[in-house]
Amino acid sequence: MSVTHRLTAPTPGWTATTDVVVVGSGVAGLTVALNVRKAGLRAMVVTKAMLDEGSTRWAQGGIAAALGEGDTPEQHLDDTLVAGAGLCDEEAVRTLVTEGPDAVRRLIATGALFDRDEDGEILLTREGGHHRRRIAHAGGDATGAEISRALVAAVRDDPGIELIEHALVLDLLTDAEGHAAGLTLHVMGEGQRDGVGAVRARAVVLATGGMGQVFSATTNPAVSTGDGVALALRAGAAVTDLEFVQFHPTVLWLGPDAEGQQPLVSEAVRGEGAYLVDADGVRFMVGQHELAELAPRDIVAKAITRRMQEQGAEHMFLDGRHFGAEMWEHRFPTILASCRAHGIDPVTAPIPVAPAAHYASGGVRTDRLGRTSVPGLYACGEVACTGVHGANRLASNSLLEGLVFAERIAADLAERHRAGELPERTVDVAAARAAQPVPLPPSEARAEIQRLMSRGAGVLRSAVSMADSAAGLALLAEQAHAHMAEEKPADPRVETWEAANLLLVATALVAAAAQREETRGCHWREDFPERDDAHWRRHLITTLTASGDPVSTPEEQ
């Protein structure tokens, strides 16, 4: 299989070489790079903005692992399988929960400082769907920032890791056998590596994070534009579970016209005892689920959305006034500051909250060693679909997934290197040129894609709403094709490349969501409100057709 499509871009003007090129510098990418180095391989990390600009540094609640007394990987497995609503790969989950505790200990050894009690024991909290306190946190609610700080410091300390910031990766390069052999990228800035270039490598690891920017309201930062999934599709890789987008139930509501990244009010706030109430002060989660406010996220997001519809309200409230000022300041300093920055004081007033796109449970399909369907192309972290999340991610399992599977990818690369199976690769230049150029939409398409997706393919979905989204997306694609045919294409640049990636990922997501005629996990169909195991206890595998359209095929049962 070789790359069938590529983004419209200038021919590479420079080339660099490494052993393993890692795309992305969140928990997944940096952990791969650090571990690949232990095997004596050179690593290059290329990242779109600054090293710490992915979702990792925004993670608040923490990282889940069976570290507490009485807790076991088996119990963590049970909670994960329940959240995944029948679609988890049980062996992948078992790998996650059994290797997780030691992976967290190794992260601590790398320098991440977790919150501890007076006896030095790691403090553990609870989040939705967990039956035990098993979420380790740092800086109160600044876990991701601390993990990012520690990993960034470690990679900066290693002269064998080359770091290229402000580098947007465009497409995969393969050799004559179809094995990954490097990638093309655009480096913003001055100096030798300015503009479009190529990196040659023995293997490529995608760690590009999520795709929250496909929607208008999201907790994800601006860099989360689904680039890795789009690249993988163009490279011929299989992608799966795209329809399962987790909407975080409690995102600070900033008004009806708010767009882009919006502040999260972590589940840990509910874990510590804050209530969800409607405008009349009624705790509407009580009686809906045995865990009330701590029910799995999809249940809470749906209940909030339903209540908002019933009452014609734009948001609900999260009431944590009973914590008092001291607890807010010590346990949730980040959330307190961001609420106050928006004129809400959680110490004296309930916080207005509404659901927003938060986490992509699906992604580039991998096995338990992080291998995708394209030889030599690995995927790790939120961009990957290892099978651990199924139809819905259990809170705080994603940082853990990034850690555990990054270590496994590095171990696989090390093993292949030792066995002589990781030779230098020669890029098949003719094949790269033969790949069809994808026309670029104008940069304004980004906001239109977001509107179309939030309106028709958000928390509430139906055949009618998704047909509207699909038609709007198809029109954007047609316009881009027409402009290219008229020789008036949009300029190849970061904004238009990102718009092309968003358009492809959004189109693939809607196609899969429209096909799945049931309600399961975080995929909620108003027109098919029941879970339908007889037909749908299986994955949809998405690939690109020869003409570049995403097509989803149900996996054999």
Ligand SMILES: Cc1cc2nc3c(=O)[nH]c(=O)nc-3n(C[C@H](O)[C@H](O)[C@H](O)COP(=O)(O)OP(=O)(O)OC[C@H]3O[C@@H](n4cnc5c(N)ncnc54)[C@H](O)[C@@H]3O)c2cc1C
């Ligand atoms: C507000 C918030 C709170 C969260 N809280 C938690 C939590 O408490 N616990 C938990 O487990 N999870 C949490 N999550 C989810 C978790 O943070 C992410 O799933 C995880 O950090 C993803 O890590 P990653 O390394 O896969 O990707 P990221 O950390 O998102 O990193 C992706 C990297 O890829 C780069 N990149 C993207 N595209 C390109 C490209 N084309 N070229 C080059 N580089 C590219 C980005 O710049 C970035 O460096 C939260 C997420 C958010 C947004």
